[in-house]
């Protein structure tokens with residue numbers, strides 16, 4: 001059974017940028033529901049249940065598609081994606097921490113996108129243009145190159161063996177209580193709570209992932 005991660009900071013710790021009520025509903029209700037449905041979909045597939053959510057999505061083609069029927073595949077893609085993406089989301093935010101890339105990732109971003117500001121602008125742009133629900137991602141692609149794009153719903157970069165370094169949730173549940181329809185304001189505010197030490201750690205994990 002997969003379990004809901006406990007936040008390493010208080011629900012209110014990201015205020016005023018991300019409000020405590022949104023954090024409560026997002027973590028305790030939305031994330032919990034993805035988890036419950038993910039576990040339910042795995043209940044008759046003990047071998048798949050042994051995989052981490054990350055590995056289950058990473059090995060979707062060679063494991064899930066050969067071991068589970070189509071309806072279970074769809075549930076694992078949607079709810080496994082929703083579960084893992086929120087694990088990442090809580091991990092890459094904190095009330096402290098550097099607010100710009102550090103270490104090897106800082107160098108990689110400068111090399112790929114000219115500057116951190118240029119990268120930030122491009123990521124906000126894809127997040128703004130994602131129609132309806134989805135996520136904007138910074139990933140390591142199959143060549144271990146940085147790339148940014150958005151994907152709808154809970155479709156995961158992991159399904160294409162792209163390692164998610166960081167992602168911004170643009171489902172309305174991520175911002176509607178505080179920002180209502182003003183997604184661009186949320187997409188500006190979130191940079192005040194992204195923790196680039198944590199994101200650097202994910203970059204290092206992504207470089208090793210195979």
Ligand SMILES: [Fe+2]
Nearest residue numbers: 030169171174
């Ligand atoms: Fe979400």
